[in-house]
Amino acid sequence: MKVEKISELTTNRLSIYLRCLKELSASGIATTSSDDLAKRFHLNSAQIRKDLAYFGEFGVRGVGYYVETLREQLTNILGLNKDHRICIIGSGRMGTALADYYEYSQTNFSVVALFDTDKSKIGQKLGNAIIYDINKFAEIVEKEGIDVAVIAVPAQFAQGILDLVASVGIKAVMNFAPIPLKTDENIKIRTVDLTISLESLSYFLAQPLGENGKIMKPNGKKSRLKKKK
Amino acid sequence: MKVEKISELTTNRLSIYLRCLKELSASGIATTSSDDLAKRFHLNSAQIRKDLAYFGEFGVRGVGYYVETLREQLTNILGLNKDHRICIIGSGRMGTALADYYEYSQTNFSVVALFDTDKSKIGQKLGNAIIYDINKFAEIVEKEGIDVAVIAVPAQFAQGILDLVASVGIKAVMNFAPIPLKTDENIKIRTVDLTISLESLSYFLAQPLGENGKIMKPNGKKSRLKKKK
Numbered sequence: 001m002k003v004e005k006i007s008e009l010t011t012n013r014l015s016i017y018l019r020c021l022k023e024l025s026a027s028g029i030a031t032t033s034s035d036d037l038a039k040r041f042h043l044n045s046a047q048i049r050k051d052l053a054y055f056g057e058f059g060v061r062g063v064g065y066y067v068e069t070l071r072e073q074l075t076n077i078l079g080l081n082k083d084h085r086i087c088i089i090g091s092g093r094m095g096t097a098l099a100d101y102y103e104y105s106q107t108n109f110s111v112v113a114l115f116d117t118d119k120s121k122i123g124q125k126l127g128n129a130i131i132y133d134i135n136k137f138a139e140i141v142e143k144e145g146i147d148v149a150v151i152a153v154p155a156q157f158a159q160g161i162l163d164l165v166a167s168v169g170i171k172a173v174m175n176f177a178p179i180p181l182k183t184d185e186n187i188k189i190r191t192v193d194l195t196i197s198l199e200s201l202s203y204f205l206a207q208p209l210g211e212n213g214k215i216m217k218p219n220g221k222k223s224r225l226k227k228k229k
Numbered sequence: 230m231k232v233e234k235i236s237e238l239t240t241n242r243l244s245i246y247l248r249c250l251k252e253l254s255a256s257g258i259a260t261t262s263s264d265d266l267a268k269r270f271h272l273n274s275a276q277i278r279k280d281l282a283y284f285g286e287f288g289v290r291g292v293g294y295y296v297e298t299l300r301e302q303l304t305n306i307l308g309l310n311k312d313h314r315i316c317i318i319g320s321g322r323m324g325t326a327l328a329d330y331y332e333y334s335q336t337n338f339s340v341v342a343l344f345d346t347d348k349s350k351i352g353q354k355l356g357n358a359i360i361y362d363i364n365k366f367a368e369i370v371e372k373e374g375i376d377v378a379v380i381a382v383p384a385q386f387a388q389g390i391l392d393l394v395a396s397v398g399i400k401a402v403m404n405f406a407p408i409p410l411k412t413d414e415n416i417k418i419r420t421v422d423l424t425i426s427l428e429s430l431s432y433f434l435a436q437p438l439g440e441n442g443k444i445m446k447p448n449g450k451k452s453r454l455k456k457k458k
Contacts, residue, residue, distance in 0.1 A: 008429055011428070011429040011432040012425050012426075012428075012429055014428075014432075015424075015425045015428040015429065016425070018428075077432070077435075078428050078429075078431055078432045078435070079431040079432055079434055079435025079436075080428060080431055082431075082434075082435065084430075084431060084434065086427075092326075092329075093322060093325050093326035093329050094326040094329070094330065096322050096326075097321075097322035097323040097325075097326040097327075098326075098423070100321075100322050100323070101323065101407070101423055102423075102424070102427070104383075104384075104407070105407055105423075105424045107424050107427060107428070108431065109424075109427050109431070147434065148427070148430060148434075154333075155333075171433075171434065172430040172431075172433060172434050173430075174426055174427065174430065178330070178333070178334055188430060188433040188434075190426045190429065190430060192423070192426060194327070194330055194331075194334075194421065195244075195331070195334045195336050195338075196241050196244045196245070197241075197403055197419045197421060198315075198331070198336060198338050198377070198403065199240070199241075199244040199247075199307050199309060199336070200237055200240040200241055200244065200307075200419065201313075201377060201401040201402075201403065201417060201419060202307055202308040202309055202311075202313060202337065202338070202401075203240040203243075203306070203307045203308055204400075204401060204417040205308055205311075205313065205376065205377075205400065205401050205417075206306075206307070206308025206311065207308075
């Protein structure tokens with residue numbers, strides 16, 4: 001469990017570093033360093049060095065990192081040099097919003113199919129994807145070579161859908177239904193709980209402002225947040 | 230920056246503990262412990278103790294935690310005993326999907342308004358919220374007592390919208406536009422990047438299976454993930 005969580009946070013940070021490198025590349029900058037990255041993008045330089053060291057030796061003495069080389073290496077580590085084909089199960093507002101989002105984002109993930117039970121929706125096109133009958137799930141997954149499933153159905157149907165997804169051999173799942181799901185440990189599930197982010201904003205709003213408008217930490221230390229002048 | 234991040238991860242975990250306590254409470258369980266919580270919900274007991282210790286002394290010697298008491302304490306720490314009023318800016322697929330999601334989730338956050346520039350949408354109702362003209366933003370925010378803004382507009386408009394949000398004194402923002410935004414450090418922004426979760430699944434799919442079907446870690450250690458039997 002712990003090993004898993006660490007690697008999830010690490011890979012999330014690698015994704016962020018990759019975004020930063022793309023930005024540097026677009027600005028024509030050829031070399032950088034952990035300190036430079038940290039300064040430009042408000043990251044932690046020691047954390048950058050630690051995260052990268054986990055995967056190998058990328059720095060060049062006296063230079064730092066070559067932007068294009070590191071970008072390519074991170075792309076490979078994250079498996080972003082390989083295309084993945086996504087299906088979205090549930091073509092309600094969340095499902096269609098996600099189809100838009102991923103099409104716009106232009107990653108190596110293409111949404112190739114949506115699934116629904118609503119006969120009036122089946123056959124419609126959404127971007128490059130078609131909405132299929134959920135009864136044809138196994139057939140379409142095989143035909144389209146789908147390897148990632150996104151669950152965007154109401155909470156009460158989500159576990160049943162996950163069982164269906166697992167039964168056809170899909171190994172990577174994103175779950176947008178607001179409940180935790182159970183499955184084999186050989187399937188990687190990311191449950192995206194959008195209320196957790198809200199609750200953390202709630203925590204922030206609940207903090208009393210101390211002297212000088214600084215937010216007081218429960219241990220008595222002041223955070224760096226300042227009151228608006 | 231670092232202090233901020235730690236508290237973000239910590240508050241996210243507190244949200245998770247709170248969900249677990251609600252489940253125990255619903256099952257009629259009156260007392261628990263960090264070990265019991267860890268076992269039931271696949272958490273880390275040392276982490277639970279550390280996270281809770283940061284906010285005070287909640288355990289009772291010989292008992293552990295009283296479920297209802299701890300639940301109430303976490304609710305108060307997270308500020309979830311206070312209602313918040315949300316607006317969603319952008320009433321496209323993402324904005325309306327989020328309005329549904331938050332209405333369904335029944336948290337202490339109520340979506341009271343959406344904003345758009347599309348005249349054909351203005352005046353429509355969505356659940357308990359009305360879609361307003363973005364030109365009336367400051368007026369409606371004041372009238373409705375809105376304290377949290379959710380940005381769900383296309384990327385190219387997101388920074389302008391954030392500036393508008395900041396100008397009316399809103400301090401907590403969730404951003405669903407797929408770009409980083411800049412603002413005063415006294416405003417708390419959560420950018421929810423849905424492609425980062427996908428990239429982490431990509432990492433998982435890219436890992437070679439070693440002997441016995443175990444995923445090989447780059448440092449040569451085997452993770453606990455097992456191949457399907």
